[in-house]
Amino acid sequence: xxxxxxxxxxxxxxxxxxxxxxxxxxxxxxxxxxxxxxxxxxxxxxxxxxxxxxxxxxxxxxxxxxxxxxxxxxxxxxxxxxxxxxxxxxxxxxxxxxxxxxxxxxxxxxxxxxxxxxxxxxxxxxxxxxxxxxxxxxxxxxxxxxxxxxxxxxxxxxxxxxxxxxxxxxxxxxxxxxxxxxxxxxxxxx
Numbered sequence: 001x002x003x004x005x006x007x008x009x010x011x012x013x014x015x016x017x018x019x020x021x022x023x024x025x026x027x028x029x030x031x032x033x034x035x036x037x038x039x040x041x042x043x044x045x046x047x048x049x050x051x052x053x054x055x056x057x058x059x060x061x062x063x064x065x066x067x068x069x070x071x072x073x074x075x076x077x078x079x080x081x082x083x084x085x086x087x088x089x090x091x092x093x094x095x096x097x098x099x100x101x102x103x104x105x106x107x108x109x110x111x112x113x114x115x116x117x118x119x120x121x122x123x124x125x126x127x128x129x130x131x132x133x134x135x136x137x138x139x140x141x142x143x144x145x146x147x148x149x150x151x152x153x154x155x156x157x158x159x160x161x162x163x164x165x166x167x168x169x170x171x172x173x174x175x176x177x178x179x180x181x182x183x184x185x186x187x188x189x190x
Contacts, residue, residue: 029071034059044099045075073098085110109134121146133158149173 034057039046046053052075059068070081076099083092089112095103101123107115113136119127124147131140137160143151149168155178157163164178 029055029073031056031058033057034068039072046072047075070096075099119144 032055037048037057039048039053039057041047048055053072054074056069056071058070061067067084067086068082070077071079073079077096078098079096081092081094081096082090085091087110089110090106090108091110092108093104093106094101095105097103101120103120105116105118105120107117109115111134113134114130114132116132117128117130118125119129121127125142125144126146127144129140129142129144130138133139135158137156137158139156139158141152141154142149143153145151148171151169152167153173154165155163162176162178164176166173166175166177168174
């Protein structure tokens, strides 16, 4: 009987240690005007009144054109962060996980055309990176693997003609790089 009680006591203690050691994440976060609170950054974390900050922050620029909204969780950016133009159109959409940029990130011009689309993993480009000009013309399409160019890389001028078109394999570039001694190859042969 005593052995059984000791076993139950040990099991209960192990359970309590495990339960108390888990991070608890707030579910009902307060909203703060970022201009009215003072966040202090230390080692990649944000603190408010010397505690790791958790909350939803927003900022309205009185004489500018954007509004920002995002979330901090235990001192780090977490979840979706958005910037808007004054007219309400989306300017940027970024995703954070525990302070680290991950997933799709988008940017838009004020006219609504897409400006950029990046795939990120652990704060580094990983996958496709695309950039458009204000008219909506694709001017860059690159592929990355863990922060390094890998695969097809293409850059166009604003008029649509090719600037560079090369392939990266094992860290080596093959193809039309587009420049020679800081001068465009196309310009030097015409």
